[in-house]
Amino acid sequence: MSTKQIPQKNSKKALKEPSPKTRRDFLILASGAAGAVGAGSFLYPFVSSMNPAADVAAAAEVDVDIKSLQLGQAITVMWRGKPVFIRRRTPEEIQSVQEKDTSKLIDPELDKDRIQKPEWLVVIGVCTHLGCVPSGQKPTDNRGEYGGWFCPCHGSAYDVSGRVRQGPAPKNLPVPPYTFLDDTTLRIGKEAPVNV
Ligand code: FES
Numbered sequence: 386m387s388t389k390q391i392p393q394k395n396s397k398k399a400l401k402e403p404s405p406k407t408r409r410d411f412l413i414l415a416s417g418a419a420g421a422v423g424a425g426s427f428l429y430p431f432v433s434s435m436n437p438a439a440d441v442a443a444a445a446e447v448d449v450d451i452k453s454l455q456l457g458q459a460i461t462v463m464w465r466g467k468p469v470f471i472r473r474r475t476p477e478e479i480q481s482v483q484e485k486d487t488s489k490l491i492d493p494e495l496d497k498d499r500i501q502k503p504e505w506l507v508v509i510g511v512c513t514h515l516g517c518v519p520s521g522q523k524p525t526d527n528r529g530e531y532g533g534w535f536c537p538c539h540g541s542a543y544d545v546s547g548r549v550r551q552g553p554a555p556k557n558l559p560v561p562p563y564t565f566l567d568d569t570t571l572r573i574g575k576e577a578p579v580n581v
Contacts, residue, residue: 468510519536564577
């Protein structure tokens, strides 16, 4: 790589402070990039294009606009370097995971203990076997026998509660801390108040 210096013809001008307007434009861009995403979007491209300090701040808590997500749709957002799956479940999907006896499950857990609102499932999209990202975010993806996600690496299958139903994965997909700021905005990375 050449180390030749490019002469600065007008060094005073080059060192001038950015105008207030320039600063304002940058702030608007930065806050827009850390803000909401809509259905079918990935937050990752926005976060990765930011500078490291802003990237870390944005990844600690991520706000997601979920209002355009239709029943049966899902989106992926990046949070602390991991994909988080947000799925708006249909009444049939919710019904399919309401069994009372979980003793036969690989990692027994009731659906109601994994959600805050029945329509919305939020899980970390990393297979608990060896860390592949399971498929199933798009309706056309292979979602496996239980309708949630299927991990193509070694064949684990998850249901629409994110619970493992077919190994070798040993654990359910983890639920990250999150809270509803309002009916259409999720904050991932923040625990919900205890009375939710
Ligand atoms: Fe998913 Fe092995 S990493 S089944």
